[in-house]
Amino acid sequence: MSKSSNMAVSAIHRRGFSSRRALYGYAWTLPAVLCVIFFIFYPVFESARLSMTDQSLLAMETKYVGLETYKDMLTSEEFQVAFKNSVIWLIFGTLGVFVCGFLIGFFLHLDFIGSRLLTALVLLPWVIPDFVAATAWKWLTVGEFGIVSFYLEKIGFPEPSLLASSTYVLPTLILLVIWRITPLMSILVRASLESVPPEYYEAAEVDGATAWQRFIYITIPTIRYPLVIGTLLTSLFVLREFAVVWVTTQGGPVNYSEILPTFIYRQGFMYFETGPAAASSMIYFFFILTFALLYLFSFRKVWKELL
Amino acid sequence: MENIKKNKNIYRTFAFWLITIVIAFIVLFPVVWLFAASFKPDKETFMVPPSFLPHEFTFDIYQRILEGGTAKPAPWILNFFNSLKIALVTTVLTTILSALAGYGFARYRFPYKFILLLIILVGQMLPGPALLVPIAVLIENIGLTNTHTGLILLYTAFAVPFTTWLAIGNFEAIPREIEESALVDGCNQFTAFIKVVLPLSRIGLITTAIFAFLMSWSEFPFALVLIQTDEQQTMPLAMARLIREFNVFFNEMGAVTMLFTIPIFLVFLFAQKYFIRGIAAGALKG
Numbered sequence: 001m002s003k004s005s006n007m008a009v010s011a012i013h014r015r016g017f018s019s020r021r022a023l024y025g026y027a028w029t030l031p032a033v034l035c036v037i038f039f040i041f042y043p044v045f046e047s048a049r050l051s052m053t054d055q056s057l058l059a060m061e062t063k064y065v066g067l068e069t070y071k072d073m074l075t076s077e078e079f080q081v082a083f084k085n086s087v088i089w090l091i092f093g094t095l096g097v098f099v100c101g102f103l104i105g106f107f108l109h110l111d112f113i114g115s116r117l118l119t120a121l122v123l124l125p126w127v128i129p130d131f132v133a134a135t136a137w138k139w140l141t142v143g144e145f146g147i148v149s150f151y152l153e154k155i156g157f158p159e160p161s162l163l164a165s166s167t168y169v170l171p172t173l174i175l176l177v178i179w180r181i182t183p184l185m186s187i188l189v190r191a192s193l194e195s196v197p198p199e200y201y202e203a204a205e206v207d208g209a210t211a212w213q214r215f216i217y218i219t220i221p222t223i224r225y226p227l228v229i230g231t232l233l234t235s236l237f238v239l240r241e242f243a244v245v246w247v248t249t250q251g252g253p254v255n256y257s258e259i260l261p262t263f264i265y266r267q268g269f270m271y272f273e274t275g276p277a278a279a280s281s282m283i284y285f286f287f288i289l290t291f292a293l294l295y296l297f298s299f300r301k302v303w304k305e306l307l
Numbered sequence: 308m309e310n311i312k313k314n315k316n317i318y319r320t321f322a323f324w325l326i327t328i329v330i331a332f333i334v335l336f337p338v339v340w341l342f343a344a345s346f347k348p349d350k351e352t353f354m355v356p357p358s359f360l361p362h363e364f365t366f367d368i369y370q371r372i373l374e375g376g377t378a379k380p381a382p383w384i385l386n387f388f389n390s391l392k393i394a395l396v397t398t399v400l401t402t403i404l405s406a407l408a409g410y411g412f413a414r415y416r417f418p419y420k421f422i423l424l425l426i427i428l429v430g431q432m433l434p435g436p437a438l439l440v441p442i443a444v445l446i447e448n449i450g451l452t453n454t455h456t457g458l459i460l461l462y463t464a465f466a467v468p469f470t471t472w473l474a475i476g477n478f479e480a481i482p483r484e485i486e487e488s489a490l491v492d493g494c495n496q497f498t499a500f501i502k503v504v505l506p507l508s509r510i511g512l513i514t515t516a517i518f519a520f521l522m523s524w525s526e527f528p529f530a531l532v533l534i535q536t537d538e539q540q541t542m543p544l545a546m547a548r549l550i551r552e553f554n555v556f557f558n559e560m561g562a563v564t565m566l567f568t569i570p571i572f573l574v575f576l577f578a579q580k581y582f583i584r585g586i587a588a589g590a591l592k593g
Binding site: 021022023024025026027028029030031032033035036037038039040041042043044046047050104107110112113114118119120121122123124125127128129130131132133135136137139140144145146147150179187191236239240242243246247260261264265268269274277278280281284285288289292 | 323324326327330331333334335337338340341344352353354355356357359404405407408410411412414415416417418420423426427429430431432433434435436437438439440441442443444445460461463464465467468471496521524525527528531532543546547557560564567568571575579582583
């Protein structure tokens with residue numbers, strides 16, 4: 001093959017938008033994009049429309065009420081509890097996953113006998129489905145039949161049935177989420193540590209850098225991009241959890257473990273209040289998008305250089 | 308001097324083993340507790356003090372499950388194959404759609420490409436459970452309530468953003484020159500994609516497929532809302548119904564979970580490498 005023909009083809013690639021190539025571009029990408037628009041974005045718009053109404057499947061009429069439903073939701077005590085719990089859920093879940101994931105990932109990176117086996121084991125909580133994990137945890141703490149609650153009671157712990165206790169239910173569920181999502185972060189940290197070129201360390205060692213200095217000045221800056229993106233991914237996974245709460249407590253006792261996804265489900269499918277459910281969904285999206293954008297904005301220095 | 312060094316090594320080895328055991332314990336404890344229960348007879352699940360490993364080892368529960376399970380209209384095997392069918396079709400659809408889109412995004416420039424990419428990115432951020440109401444209405448309107456087709460379409464749509472993101476990274480890693488030479492040799496863009504690019508990106512494709520399979524295999528909220536009859540239930544749904552009854556036999560739950568987890572472990576055994584690579588790629592290439 002001649003060099004000139006190669007260059008000719010490359011030249012086509014470099015030329016701006018030719019209408020034929022643009023059409024090809026759409027042909028490749030539109031099937032997936034349309035699928036996403038139809039099944040994800042259309043429901044979002046439908047949500048937005050529903051949220052402006054007082055629709056309830058139990059009432060005969062539906063009328064347009066503007067932002068009234070939003071006001072009702074934001075001032076309702078149940079919504080505020082669910083929202084507050086979701087914020088706690090997000091902050092402590094993500095922080096917990098970050099800390100545990102970083103420590104375990106770093107440990108897995110140190111090459112020792114059994115590190116490969118441990119890597120495979122560590123993935124287990126993430127590989128099993130969330131509601132299976134939730135079932136196991138639920139039965140660990142169910143009164144005197146649960147092995148954890150039984151021994152907690154033995155040592156004099158005040159409320160051994162953790163998931164039935166108003167004080168401990170949310171922390172326990174957050175621990176469960178941390179337990180479940182940490183594998184993702186550990187594998188990510190381990191993989192990114194492996195991508196740090198060993199020459200960096202060798203050079204620093206020659207210059208007399210201590211292990212701590214090498215960690216602060218070489219390791220952290222080199223893996224900061226995967227750390228930033230990995231933490232965002234983690235937070236999105238944390239915010240998506242529904243089954244963990246639904247199969248263990250359904251938001252209870254009372255609403256001490258209610259988070260927004262379970263609140264929305266309850267409004268929509270148990271009370272059949274579709275208008276309020278849609279308004280809550282919209283507030284939740286707004287919350288997630290604001291959080292994600294603020295997060296990306298505050299770390300713009302890290303990811304901008306990759307664009 | 309020699310002695311001190313030797314001692315230091317022993318401490319180091321000891322510390323590593325200790326940390327390994329602690330991590331393995333935390334990770335395994337709840338899982339082993341559940342699986343161990345599947346070999347306990349009914350009375351032992353309600354024993355005080357609770358046993359961790361079965362005192363009396365039995366396979367009765369597995370037999371019970373194969374015969375249909377306690378107070379359950381549809382047999383577990385039916386739920387199992389419902390789930391398997393849905394997960395496999397979703398995997399194929401997702402892999403095809405995201406391979407096409409990933410390639411298109413990696414290789415073509417076209418007007419509004421940025422907007423299409425943004426749709427994919429935001430699509431990944433929106434949590435499915437919060438969209439349950441309008442999605443239930445949408446599926447009802449297109450007449451797919453209580454069908455597996457409805458679930459397959461939804462699972463595909465919700466898997467596609469993440470897998471497309473993986474696919475873009477994969478295709479960008481393949482040098483353009485390779486397919487350019489195929490183009491010069493008389494292939495068109497599509498045959499070049501099929502014959503040259505796809506074989507080169509098979510690791511990426513397998514990663515995509517694994518993710519799609521795992522996502523749809525254990526999905527719960529959509530199935531909860533859309534499936535109404537016992538015969539149509541997927542495994543997660545049937546299992547969750549079992550948990551919500553107060554007088555559930557935990558051993559039966561453990562056994563069903565075992566059955567449910569077999570395909571995941573098979574995937575995991577054969578593809579651990581791709582799995583880890585996939586997670587890493589998802590964040591490293593972003």
